[in-house]
């Protein structure tokens with residue numbers, strides 16, 4: 334970033350999560366990502382610089398290897414004029430969703446990350462005139478824990494996302510339970526993936542956002558208020574997908590366009606662009622392939638088909654690689670927590686060792702190499718406990734990242750476009766797939782994870798499953814009655 338040339342009027346509010354806020358440049362395809370903190374928890378400039386540098390290093394030294402060179406954009410740390418940051422912060426404040434204003438943008442350090450704008454990813458630096466559509470999916474955890482340390486039987490049957498939905502609705506975070514189940518999306522089975530994507534479109538929550546030419550057109554800007562409905566979305570999508578002459582409208586047309594979007598996204602998600610260090614992780618998928626709470630698997634169950642077709646994900650695709658990283662959580666939080674406590678006890682005795690143990694970085698090649706040891710035999714050492722803790726943090730990061738799929742019409746002959754192409758009903762679409770929000774989860778969040786896990790499972794077991802049992806036992810009684818009647822006849 335060239336000092337003196339920074340003008341806040343060239344930047345606009347783009348979006349934010351729990352820990353960072355993103356502004357986008359109006360012309361150039363770049364964004365600035367600032368850290369956010371609760372008002373009473375300000376950090377020093379040095380701490381912020383270190384934190385941002387750690388994010389970049391973690392992307393470069395760990396995630397690029399695990400997920401693949403092509404999918405990860407690490408960006409760089411930039412120093413900005415403080416006056417620019419202050420003015421920018423004032424300018425965007427009114428656009429920030431209220432639910433995110435419990436944290437303030439860091440305006441004191443002047444440091445931020447500069448990244449390609451993945452919602453407009455074309456030739457990277459300058460926007461082209463081709464329309465561009467971008468679908469952002471936060472898929473969450475795609476497997477059911479297989480660890481023997483799991484004590485709640487329910488956790489072997491229902492995935493965390495589906496259980497968590499009930500707690501989220503009960504606490505008012507969302508209004509409706511979503512039909513989306515990550516296991517359907519990660520199944521590699523087209524039918525299940527279509528169902529998962531349609532469910533995300535019906536109830537986007539913070540798991541789906543759609544941008545057109547860099548502007549949010551679908552999904553939640555605010556925690557609770559969607560920006561458009563499916564009809565409006567279909568209208569936006571027509572230039573990309575509409576199968577006929579562009580004049581038709583009505584529910585039939587909306588359905589056709591949405592179906593086309595779902596099919597294209599599925600194909601992109603199953604495509605491979607593998608340039609990473611091949612096979613850094615080889616974790617065989619263990620545990621159930623379906624979640625009992627998914628409406629898709631429930632409907633199969635009712636049809637008497639207990640296991641859906643096994644398709645599996647192609648090894649080079651981003652979903653497969655993300656799932657592999659997620660499965661670095663081999664012990665589940667229940668098995669991990671005692672190991673975290675072992676590390677804690679050691680640190681209480683030898684606080685100066687925190688640095689050697691690389692708990693707060695550096696996230697370098699040494700850190701990466703240690704993650705590759707997947708043995709689960711506990712020899713009682715701090716080294717073992719620490720390795721599992723670090724693997725867990727990396728797994729949690731992959732469980733919370735987002736996938737960005739950018740699509741634009743492929744113009745034959747006129748483009749120096751190097752991107753892969755996918756056929757759609759209207760034209761061919763050039764696409765790129767990227768992953769974002771790869772900030773390593775903090776060591777300190779482990780006790781919170783432990784408590785939250787038990788809260789989610791207890792709530793689900795007590796309320797939902799108890800209700801299910803009542804329904805089932807009523808059905809069983811009806812069935813018994815029915816059998817008796819049949820016997821009499």
Ligand SMILES: O=P(O)(O)O[C@@H]1[C@@H](OP(=O)(O)O)[C@H](OP(=O)(O)O)[C@H](O)[C@H](OP(=O)(O)O)[C@H]1OP(=O)(O)O
Pocket residue numbers: 350351352539729732733774778
């Ligand atoms: O615990 P979860 O599964 O609710 O995930 C949190 C996310 O909630 P979600 O369930 O996706 O709505 C949560 O997302 P929201 O703020 O709810 O949009 C954050 O991503 C949070 O990460 P961090 O603590 O900011 O690093 C996430 O926390 P981590 O568990 O990844 O640390």
Ligand SMILES: Nc1ncnc2c1ncn2[C@@H]1O[C@H](COP(=O)(O)OP(=O)(O)OP(=O)(O)O)[C@@H](O)[C@H]1O
Pocket residue numbers: 347348349350351352353354355364366448449450451452469542733735769770772
């Ligand atoms: N490089 C990028 N290009 C385009 N948009 C981006 C980019 N990075 C982030 N965003 C947008 O900004 C939003 C917030 O970013 P991000 O997910 O990194 O925030 P966070 O606070 O770290 O998230 P979380 O709540 O998961 O902790 C994203 O959901 C995405 O829409």
